[in-house]
Amino acid sequence: MxxxxxxxxxxxxxxxxxxxxxxxxxxxxxxxxxxxxxxxxxxxxxxxxxxxxxxxxxxxxxxxxxxxxxxxxxxxxxxxxxxxxxxxxxxxxxxxxxxxxxxxxxxxxxxxxxxxxxxxxxxxxxxxxxxxxxxxxxxxxxxxxxxxxxxxxxxxxxxxxxxxxxxxxxxxxxxxxxxxxxxxxxxxxxxxxxxxxxxxxxxxxxxxxxxxxxxxxxxxxxxLWTEIERQRSTYVDPFRDLEEGELASDIVMCEDHAPVEFEGMDYTSFPDDLDRSDRCHVLCVRRDGDKLWEGNSGEFVRRLVDADGRPIGEMPDGVPDHREMISLVVATEYEDPTALDLYRMESPDEPSVVGGLIGLQRAPDGESIWQDRDEPVTRD
Structure with missing residues (x-):
């Protein structure tokens, strides 16, 4: 204590x-x-x-x-x-x-x-x-x-x-x-x-x-109320500030395990009280353009999210829409998002501050982060 x-x-x-x-x-x-x-x-x-x-x-x-x-x-x-x-x-x-x-x-x-x-x-x-x-x-x-x-x-x-x-x-x-x-x-x-x-x-x-x-x-x-409304409608994805190829720990959840039902990858439609205890994984991810891939297996994890709360760009070729994880790191400006430095990683074997606190998971070679798949979901 x-x-x-x-x-x-x-x-x-x-x-x-x-x-x-x-x-x-x-x-x-x-x-x-x-x-x-x-x-x-x-x-x-x-x-x-x-x-x-x-x-x-x-x-x-x-x-x-x-x-x-x-x-x-x-x-x-x-x-x-x-x-x-x-x-x-x-x-x-x-x-x-x-x-x-x-x-x-x-x-x-x-x-x-x-x-x-x-x-x-x-x-x-x-x-x-x-x-x-x-x-x-x-x-x-x-x-x-x-x-x-x-x-x-x-x-x-x-x-x-x-x-x-x-x-x-x-x-x-x-x-x-x-x-x-x-x-x-x-x-x-x-x-x-x-x-x-x-x-x-x-x-x-x-x-x-x-x-x-x-x-x-x-x-x-x-x-002051106008500023609050602006902050509540402005989304911060800390990983937008990652350099190309840089690693970080992402806290993610799949749609099937979310505590509520929703359709489409639109963060403005998600409830404000999504809890990190509902997570599926804490993954090492690597930035490649506007997308994040699992750092070890190369499996697709998610797209980066823009300030409007919507994913940037299209899904990778050959990856269906339902194979995108939801990030519990993304938050509105009003919620005072955690700084990127707490998620940043030097290598797949060195967890970030957040990964060290709640446990970093590494996908084994050739295995998927999805429970109903044997092989990673990767680009064609």
């Missing part, structure tokens, strides 16, 4: 005057949303206010969240008056947590962030999982409008100082996120996804426009 990471939620404000009442209200708001603590509240409040800061632990269904307070006046750089460290992303993961439970936890956490925003009245709140492989994190470099923000967190709350920057309050409320809320203190909460983390396969995100582009690039919703 890979390394796990925790949620981080930061509340940026310029001042926090009533220390002890603020700490008490914070814990009360968390408890109201089902985040419990065994800490003796009076003792914790006294320690935190005396030291102008401190921490207390609460739990979301047993998953710990460390609540940190900083009651000192912030410095010139953006500073946090409140910090939630947790819960761990495992509180929402698909393989261990039922979807309804994950949704309930995410809703309670988002509600708690909203309530704490009203209590603290910050100019910005960001809640996200800081994966180390991400190049950009939603952390401000300065105060509005010079924050340098380029992307949203799972939950981002914008105070009134941001409204003009995004074209006004009403435009901010129309952001194409999973949920957008108008809070009591005038702030706007933007919840980018239903559940935090890298994504569950049982949650359908839908073809929503990019909220980052809408807010930070100032793109209109109409233009």
């Amino acid at each position: 890979g390394e796990s990471y925790s949620m981080r939620t930061l509340f940026f404000a310029d001042e926090m005057s009533d220390g002890e009442p603020f700490v008490r209200r914070t814990v009360e708001r968390l408890r109201e949303n089902g985040l419990d603590t065994d800490t003796a509240l009076d003792d914790a409040v006294a320690d935190i206010t005396t030291g102008n800061g401190g921490r207390i632990e609460v739990r979301l269904d047993g998953y710990p969240i460390e609540v940190r307070f900083d009651l000192e006046a912030p410095a010139e750089e953006p500073d946090t008056v409140l910090w939630l460290d947790g819960p761990d992303e495992s509180a929402f993961e698909e393989h261990d947590i039922p979807l309804d439970t994950a949704r309930n936890r995410a809703d309670r956490l988002a509600d708690a962030i909203a309530d704490l925003t009203v209590e603290t009245d910050p100019w910005l709140v960001v809640g996200w999982i800081p994966y180390p492989y991400r190049d950009v994190h939603p952390y401000p470099e300065g105060h509005p409008p010079e924050t340098g923000l380029e992307r949203l967190g799972w939950v981002t709350v914008f105070g009134e100082l941001f409204h003009e920057q995004f074209g006004g309050r009403e435009r901010l409320l129309e952001a194409p996120a999973w949920n957008v809320r108008d809070l009591e203190n005038g702030a706007v909460l933007v919840r980018e996804q239903e559940i935090p983390g890298s994504g569950r396969s049982d949650v359908d995100p839908g073809p929503a426009p990019s909220t980052d582009d809408y807010l930070f690039e100032g793109e209109s919703l109409a233009d």
Whole structure:
């Protein structure tokens, strides 16, 4: 099992005057949303206010969240008056947590962030999982409008100082996120996804426009929807970029073993959810013109696919139409296709990155990749 990471939620404000009442209200708001603590509240409040800061632990269904307070006046750089460290992303993961439970936890956490925003009245709140492989994190470099923000967190709350920057309050409320809320203190909460983390396969995100582009690039919703439609109708066959004679690993499926019935080799008619687990083969293929041939036996595999989702050129002489494989590598631009370098091969005996992960099959000399044939399907 890979390394796990925790949620981080930061509340940026310029001042926090009533220390002890603020700490008490914070814990009360968390408890109201089902985040419990065994800490003796009076003792914790006294320690935190005396030291102008401190921490207390609460739990979301047993998953710990460390609540940190900083009651000192912030410095010139953006500073946090409140910090939630947790819960761990495992509180929402698909393989261990039922979807309804994950949704309930995410809703309670988002509600708690909203309530704490009203209590603290910050100019910005960001809640996200800081994966180390991400190049950009939603952390401000300065105060509005010079924050340098380029992307949203799972939950981002914008105070009134941001409204003009995004074209006004009403435009901010129309952001194409999973949920957008108008809070009591005038702030706007933007919840980018239903559940935090890298994504569950049982949650359908839908073809929503990019909220980052809408807010930070100032793109209109109409233009963003137009771009989505263009991406969803533009097909990418990474093997179109193969050089003549170059080798790669293709993940293929025959029409007979496809989970749905269809007629003709037209990728626009194929369902969007064809799964690589339904594959027939992972083959070493060699490019010859607009066609791909099995790298060892020389058997015809498929034609390259153009941007419109249709095969390029005619079938090879002597090869019937039903002897063409479907590639599970071909995808629309919107689906963010995998880079060619992960499929590229140096020789038939050296699998690509993808071939090494899911298993490369080599057709023996003189044998076909088709189960109902003894000899390879080759050109006349």
